[in-house]
Amino acid sequence: MSNVKIYGQELANMPWQEKPADAVGPVWRYSKNPIIDRNPLPGVARIFNSAVVPWEDGFIGVFRGEQVNGVPHIYLGRSKDGIHWTYDTQKIPFVNEKGEPFMPRYAYDPRLVQVEDTYYIIWCTDFYGAALGLAKTKDFKTFVRLDNPFLPFNRNGVLFPRKLNGNFCLLSRPSDSGHTPFGDVFISESPDLVYWGKHKHVMTRGYNQWWQSLKIGGGAAPIETSEGWLLFYHGVTGTCNGYVYSMGACILDKEEPSRVKYRSENFVLTPETWYEERGFVANVIFPVSTLCDAKTGRIAIYYGAADSYVGLAFTTVDEIVAYVKENHVENGDDGQIGIM
Ligand code: BMA
Numbered sequence: 001m002s003n004v005k006i007y008g009q010e011l012a013n014m015p016w017q018e019k020p021a022d023a024v025g026p027v028w029r030y031s032k033n034p035i036i037d038r039n040p041l042p043g044v045a046r047i048f049n050s051a052v053v054p055w056e057d058g059f060i061g062v063f064r065g066e067q068v069n070g071v072p073h074i075y076l077g078r079s080k081d082g083i084h085w086t087y088d089t090q091k092i093p094f095v096n097e098k099g100e101p102f103m104p105r106y107a108y109d110p111r112l113v114q115v116e117d118t119y120y121i122i123w124c125t126d127f128y129g130a131a132l133g134l135a136k137t138k139d140f141k142t143f144v145r146l147d148n149p150f151l152p153f154n155r156n157g158v159l160f161p162r163k164l165n166g167n168f169c170l171l172s173r174p175s176d177s178g179h180t181p182f183g184d185v186f187i188s189e190s191p192d193l194v195y196w197g198k199h200k201h202v203m204t205r206g207y208n209q210w211w212q213s214l215k216i217g218g219g220a221a222p223i224e225t226s227e228g229w230l231l232f233y234h235g236v237t238g239t240c241n242g243y244v245y246s247m248g249a250c251i252l253d254k255e256e257p258s259r260v261k262y263r264s265e266n267f268v269l270t271p272e273t274w275y276e277e278r279g280f281v282a283n284v285i286f287p288v289s290t291l292c293d294a295k296t297g298r299i300a301i302y303y304g305a306a307d308s309y310v311g312l313a314f315t316t317v318d319e320i321v322a323y324v325k326e327n328h329v330e331n332g333d334d335g336q337i338g339i340m
Helices: 317-326
Strands: 044-055 058-067 072-079 107-115 118-126 130-137 143-145 154-159 168-174 185-190 197-203 215-218 223-225 228-239 242-252 260-263 285-293 298-305 309-316
Touching: 044 072, 044 285, 044 298, 044 309, 058 107, 107 154, 107 285, 118 154, 130 154, 154 215, 168 215, 185 215, 197 260, 223 317, 228 285, 228 317, 242 285, 242 317, 260 317, 298 317, 309 317
Parallel strands: 044 107
Antiparallel strands: 044 058, 058 072, 072 107, 107 118, 118 130, 130 143, 154 168, 168 185, 185 197, 215 228, 223 228, 228 242, 242 260, 285 298, 298 309
């Protein structure tokens, strides 16, 4: 039993490994990483930045597959243990609300979040520029694309797993058309996933924490805990050799999630292994989803590594919450409600 409570389901079959004695920091890697290697299915050179959820007696996920023509799309995958995956060879066949084919021109960094009885996929799509795409499914057979929630340019759409005050809540990071050298996280609300508003600022890039000084972006869907919403996100620094992506963690206020309660000054995972440091884009850790067991407090984090692989990392809700609280620093006006 954990001290900090996770509000969610029990998940005894989730992937898990105990913390090794030589682990550094509050998050540790799976010893058999990467769990997804190169050339995972015909016509797809790399899978990374992908999201999974429990489904039937195992797991299902949406996978960013970089095709051999270089264009990313989303593929469906299934697993009994959350570690070994098989994929549909065709891209997810999105349709519009009339049931007609409605495929994005490209699709990357998909998140997958269950709200009530529906699963939502949010990804980066082409909407006359990079913007958020949104689709829903109940059965992982029919995938209905909805209107794109925001204007371009915007990335890193992360939906909360339940409505707050009757509204869906979505984190996002307004950006530019390229490899955006700036960016903070904002939150928006919608009663119906059609009309969006009540926009607020959530978190600013790091003031005096260089690992996240360039930009930050939402990662995995927030985990509801007795301390607030636990969010794993990515923070980016610029170096003379390019960007470096690390994983950060913070806790948002339960009732008013545009307020940051605690935010770790330190990264919780940074590129150190060959599969994080070397690849299509070197030095990238990009957290996208988690699996949690409410009974034990175990958390498994799925992250993209070097835009080439999928890695798995672990922590417990007690350990990560204690770490974030102990290493909390006030950062800009993160603690404010986020309206100007
Ligand atoms: C971001 C996105 C991610 C990618 C990261 C590092 O802008 O494109 O998909 O993992 O850059 O290349």
